[in-house]
Amino acid sequence: MTALERSAPRLDVAALDDRLQTATPVQIIAAGLDAFAGRIATVSSFGTESAVLLHLIAQVDRSTPVLFLDTGHLFAETLAYRDALATHLGLTNVQTFLPDPAALAASDKDNGLWSDNPDACCALRKVEPLARALAPFGAWFNGRKRYQAQTRAAIALVEQDGERVKFNPLAAMGRDELVGYMDAHQLPRHPLEKHGFASIGCMPCTSRVKPGEDPRAGRWRGKAKTECGIHFGEGI
Structure with missing residues (x-):
């Protein structure tokens, strides 16, 4: 048993997931912050839909740690968007790794x-x-949605992820609902979205998405690869 497992609160993940089935994203976030007080972070790519989760988290606690991975291959627009969105939402604890x-x-x-x-x-x-960034934490929020890809169609609201618990507050939200939320709250958009980029990762491995394509079709186009690995890495 690791030090993290010894210090983690006892939590019936399946029961919590079942209890939150009718909860709103804000309620899911509040439940995570309550269950893992001081031991939960948000992981954000500051991509095209990231503003929704970050806006919701800012409503509950603007000081929640937001972990951002600068791979060295990101678009300059993503780095600028990180700074602009964090300022817009008043996030006080954005950490870049x-x-x-x-x-x-x-x-x-x-x-x-x-x-x-x-x-x-x-x-x-x-x-x-990310493993390094998450080392102090027992749980994390992320922005995966079921609609994004077949590989994400069955993700739970709360799931065990190695020695940590992972919360997916936006899992049930569809694309139209996300767009409506961003419009209603006048959230800044990623500057590359208007140019046809629906899911944005590293510059060499990201391309525009054609009408009717899976939102993540532009990631690693032409390869069998569909995920970077952070959502099924051992111990993450």
């Missing part, structure tokens, strides 16, 4: 790993930094 410099020098000194081995690139630039 970078890949380990020694690991980069050893495994990707020419910055071409994304092309040669995208799984290894994601492990180096996202999975390991």
Whole structure:
């Protein structure tokens, strides 16, 4: 048993998930903050739909840690959006994590790993930094939605994720509901969304989405890869 597991509160994850089935996203967030007081963070890519979850969290507690992974391959627009949105929402604890410099020098000194081995690139630039970022926490919020892809169609509101608990407050929200929420609250949009980018990750592995395509069709286009690994990494 790890130190994190020994210090974690006892929680029946399945029972909590069942209890929250009719809860609003704000109520799910409040339940997470209550169950893991001081030990829960939000992970955000500051992508096209990130403003919704961050706005909801800001309504409950603006000081909730927001963990952001700067892979070194992000669009400049994403970095600018992170800063602008955090200021707009009054978030007071946005933390940026970078890949380990020694690991980069050893495994990707020419910055071409994304092309040669995208799984290894994601492990180096996202999975390991996130594991490091989440080390102090027993639970985390993220913005996955069931509508986004077949691989996400059955995600729970609350789930066990290795030694941590993962909350998916927006799981049941559809695209129209998300857009309506952003419009109603006049939330700033990611600057690349108007150019056809529906799901935005690293620049080399992100392309525009065609009408009628899966919102994540522009991620790793032409490859069997559909996820970066942070949602099924061991121990994350």
